[in-house]
Amino acid sequence: MRLFAACLLLALALPAGAQIYKYTDAKGNTVFTDQPPQGVASESLDLPPANTVQMQAPPPAAKPQADGSTTSAQSAAPYRVLRLINLPSEEALRANNGSFSVDVELQPALRSGHRLRLILDGKPYGEPSTVPRLQVVNADRGEHRLAVEVLSGDRPVQQSEVHTFTVQRVHTGSPALRSRP
Template identity: 60%
Template sequence: MRPLLAGLLLALALPATAQIYKYTDANGNTVFTNQPPDGAASEKVELPPTNAIQAQPPSAPASDPASTELEAIYQVLELIDIPDAEALRANNGTFSVSVRLEPRLQPSHSLRLRLDGQPYGQAVNVPRLQVVNVDRGEHSLAVDVLAGTKVVQRSAPVSFTVQRVNTSSPALRPPPAPTPRPSN
């Protein structure tokens, strides 16, 4: 297969090295061609050498920030205010977390949460972030430091459990309204 491909590429390159002829046709137009005309005076056109470009070594592919170590810009980057020994009680699944950063957040950086390994919410420049309507159960939460849309640093994930009240529980239903008795 490779010899066939190499032969085809060479065949395509041959016309690029052919001789060029110049002549004037019967209407007085200048014509350039790769074959000398019959019965007309023509001259060979000498072309300057073609440009040559050296092959560049392939560059390393762009790496995925999630799969490589990110450069540590902040000495301390961690989520705080998340209970780890007990379940987080949030009946509507909404709660806030704080981010501890040292040094302070740079003006060109922003913070975005990562809930269960997926980006969560909008990037903001304040160290207090809100999580809204999280299902009950076990979750992990981390914070990304972004420069534009690029992740420049990520905190270690913190595991936690959300406990929500089951509103369909019979114990939480209001008692039925008393029915009026007919008077005799």
């Protein structure tokens, strides 16, 4: 049975390597065929090789851990892009009350069961959320480090690059802000 299947596959592959002929028929139409015409001048065509696509290797299979959970390369970093956006790059962030929002760029979209949480100055900040716009409230003036992490339950899955920026707040004891009599 295997020999028959192999012969059948070889027979099917033969036409793929066949020669192509081109000629003009009696009505002036150009004809392409895999068999040379009888009694008509024809031209043998050399075709470029067909395009091929290499099959991609499947992602590595999940490996069982001692605690019964599984890990894979995808679970190690499930997001190709995870970064904070809309933060100042060169200048100070002016937030007179110390409150501001930052956006999170994720690719692919946030998975079910995952939540986002800010890391402010190396410590978790605020409640985890599924919304990619997070808010910092009443941050002290001065330099801060901010990142975002993805949580699965209470376990961190992935963290963004840390951004350093400065919050500029107006000092309310400033003589310029005092009311004049």
